[in-house]
Amino acid sequence: MDTLECIKTRRSIRKFTTDTVPRKDLEELIEIARWSPSYKNSQPWEAIILSGEKKKELSKTLVDLLKDNKENSPDLAAPTSWPEKEDANIKHLMAKRLELTGIDLGTPEMIFKAKKANFNFYFAPHAIYLFQDASLSEWSLFDIGLFAQSLMLAAHAKGLATVPQAFVTDYANEVKECLGIPASKRLILGLSVGYPDIDSPVNAYRTERQDIGEFYKYLE
Ligand SMILES: Cc1cc2nc3c(=O)[nH]c(=O)nc-3n(C[C@H](O)[C@H](O)[C@H](O)COP(=O)(O)O)c2cc1C
Numbered sequence: 001m002d003t004l005e006c007i008k009t010r011r012s013i014r015k016f017t018t019d020t021v022p023r024k025d026l027e028e029l030i031e032i033a034r035w036s037p038s039y040k041n042s043q044p045w046e047a048i049i050l051s052g053e054k055k056k057e058l059s060k061t062l063v064d065l066l067k068d069n070k071e072n073s074p075d076l077a078a079p080t081s082w083p084e085k086e087d088a089n090i091k092h093l094m095a096k097r098l099e100l101t102g103i104d105l106g107t108p109e110m111i112f113k114a115k116k117a118n119f120n121f122y123f124a125p126h127a128i129y130l131f132q133d134a135s136l137s138e139w140s141l142f143d144i145g146l147f148a149q150s151l152m153l154a155a156h157a158k159g160l161a162t163v164p165q166a167f168v169t170d171y172a173n174e175v176k177e178c179l180g181i182p183a184s185k186r187l188i189l190g191l192s193v194g195y196p197d198i199d200s201p202v203n204a205y206r207t208e209r210q211d212i213g214e215f216y217k218y219l220e
Pocket of ligand 1: 014118
């Protein structure tokens, strides 16, 4: 697939087929993503691929914590408010989602359901966690974001699908304990990975983007 097409057609997928992905194909995603640029080539990223029983064990741990109403303790705090422009984009997404899927994240029941689906990695056969040393600066967060995008594009180019998930870092300490990640690391992002179930209505909505005139100027 052409690079430009790959960037434009990648999207988050939330329903996967039950087919597992060969380990070598999953590892190839990491192999490709490691070519991402980083501040002074510091390469501030670490990754774990989860499959089979280990993935099930982690999902159970997360769902049990949710059912127990355990308070969240992510390493990166979830935003509590947004500036006007970004807030409008989020509200647009929420309204579209409500209109097309009936999912309204405004009610506690729906939030519980959404979190549960996230904690089950949308029943994808694999998950990938990205983390880095907790002493790294904000620039390294930028770098691991680039790594995440490379990984998602590589997956898409190879016919695989992903969804990046902040939700699955909600219980950072428990995730790190389950995966054997030292407490000195910060958990950045989890991603579900598998083959897309393209015909599922869950995957029907293609998110929109602002026109470039809304956020861009050309000066000369
Ligand atoms: C840092 C980050 C965190 C996200 N967290 C979640 C999440 O917890 N659950 C989820 O279903 N989607 C999550 N998403 C996916 C976004 O909702 C999605 O990228 C956005 O709506 C744009 O849609 P697209 O990826 O299909 O282009 C996250 C995306 C990013 C970049």
